[in-house]
Amino acid sequence: MRRAIHTFREVQPLRTFRKELQASQRTVGFVPTMGALHEGHISLMRQAAAENTDVFVSIYVNPTQFGVNEDLDSYPKTWQEDMDKIQALNKELRARDGSGSITAIFAPITKVMYPTLPPTSEITGPGSFVTITPLGSLLEGASRPVFFRGVATVCMKLFNIVMPERVYFGQKDVQQTVVIKRMVKDFHLDTEVKIGPTEREADGLAMSSRNVYLGARRREVGVVLSRALKAAEKKYLQGKRLRADILWPANEVSTSKMMEQDDLPPSKRARVEVDYISMADPDTMEEIEVVDASKGAILSGAIKMLPLEEPQEGEDCGLGGGAVPVRLIDNIILQPIN
Numbered sequence: 001m002r003r004a005i006h007t008f009r010e011v012q013p014l015r016t017f018r019k020e021l022q023a024s025q026r027t028v029g030f031v032p033t034m035g036a037l038h039e040g041h042i043s044l045m046r047q048a049a050a051e052n053t054d055v056f057v058s059i060y061v062n063p064t065q066f067g068v069n070e071d072l073d074s075y076p077k078t079w080q081e082d083m084d085k086i087q088a089l090n091k092e093l094r095a096r097d098g099s100g101s102i103t104a105i106f107a108p109i110t111k112v113m114y115p116t117l118p119p120t121s122e123i124t125g126p127g128s129f130v131t132i133t134p135l136g137s138l139l140e141g142a143s144r145p146v147f148f149r150g151v152a153t154v155c156m157k158l159f160n161i162v163m164p165e166r167v168y169f170g171q172k173d174v175q176q177t178v179v180i181k182r183m184v185k186d187f188h189l190d191t192e193v194k195i196g197p198t199e200r201e202a203d204g205l206a207m208s209s210r211n212v213y214l215g216a217r218r219r220e221v222g223v224v225l226s227r228a229l230k231a232a233e234k235k236y237l238q239g240k241r242l243r244a245d246i247l248w249p250a251n252e253v254s255t256s257k258m259m260e261q262d263d264l265p266p267s268k269r270a271r272v273e274v275d276y277i278s279m280a281d282p283d284t285m286e287e288i289e290v291v292d293a294s295k296g297a298i299l300s301g302a303i304k305m306l307p308l309e310e311p312q313e314g315e316d317c318g319l320g321g322g323a324v325p326v327r328l329i330d331n332i333i334l335q336p337i338n
């Protein structure tokens with residue numbers, strides 16, 4: 001049966017629609033996004049459609065997860081392209097027997113999501129927040145202090161509005177998946193958290209909405225993060241278990257790339273800073289010295305691609321002309337070995 005996609009801007013009409021679905025024993029898989037959709041998002045929607053009759057997608061750039069000096073204002077917005085991609089996915093899904101499809105988009109304005117106060121990005125600002133500590137203060141949380149408070153808060157609101165049977169998150173944001181699982185467990189939320197694999201470009205770069213800001217020169221250097229993590233994973237697969245043995249090749253790959261770029265003239269280089277390379281416990285994200293092979297571990301990292309110093313005439317500098325710094329994250333799960 002061909003079904004239209006409903007776009008909701010308000011909570012109540014969405015709830016009414018959701019209740020109708022529930023009354024007819026349909027199941028909802030929910031994919032929260034901030035838009036600027038790419039194959040990473042689409043693969044989560046595909047997975048959700050395989051496991052539910054109806055898929056709800058939210059498109060909302062949540063201000064409270066951006067720090068005051070972060071890139072909220074420049075976050076890419078591509079509404080029409082996003083709708084075209086979702087329509088194309090539905091066409092693909094409808095050709096498949098037994099598959100669900102995307103039936104609702106939730107695209108609220110901020111007053112709908114934060115009805116009481118203007119939302120704050122200040123650490124000590126007022127508001128009703130969900131905090132998951134210390135998990136949310138480590139790694140990404142150390143660099144972006146309000147990030148996981150904002151993510152957990154908006155996801156709690158979205159889950160309360162959509163009431164999905166299942167929620168879908170990408171492994172690319174691995175710490176986010178750990179935070180969401182913890183929130184669902186600790187608050188007894190009646191939903192199942194499903195994680196989809198990281199979708200990558202052919203050279204290994206993890207897909208991200210922010211990649212449009214990279215341009216060719218920074219794009220080529222940015223792939224260093226996935227290479228560094230791969231080098232570390234290789235050590236684990238070769239039987240190494242100690243932090244130093246696993247992480248040194250990752251640090252070497254990233255440091256030599258930094259030095260290589262620093263030595264180039266400003267007209268040719270794309271400078272990069274490493275924020276962290278981590279080997280952490282999969283449940284707590286605390287750093288570990290030794291991998292317990294029965295449990296595995298999470299290798300993750302974050303780098304910052306600095307603005308191009310001397311963009312060249314005619315060069316593909318990406319959206320923003322190479323002036324926007326771009327933070328890239330990536331991770332590899334060291335799988336348990338029995």
Ligand SMILES: Nc1ncnc2c1ncn2[C@@H]1O[C@H](COP(=O)(O)OP(=O)(O)OP(=O)(O)O)[C@@H](O)[C@H]1O
Pocket residue numbers: 032033034035039040041043044168169170171172173196197198199200206207208209210211
């Ligand atoms: N490459 C990817 N593979 C799989 N899932 C992804 C990928 N990139 C993002 N996702 C997932 O899509 C969901 C929405 O993410 P979001 O809209 O922030 O996109 P994004 O590309 O992660 O943006 P950015 O990297 O700029 O923060 C999240 O669950 C995220 O983990």
Ligand SMILES: CC(C)(CO)[C@@H](O)C(=O)[O-]
Pocket residue numbers: 032033034060062065151154155173176
């Ligand atoms: C989960 C999320 C949509 C919350 O704003 C965001 O953090 C994201 O896109 O990963």
Ligand code: BAL
Pocket residue numbers: 034065173
């Ligand atoms: N994908 C995580 C959203 C953010 O970086 O703000």
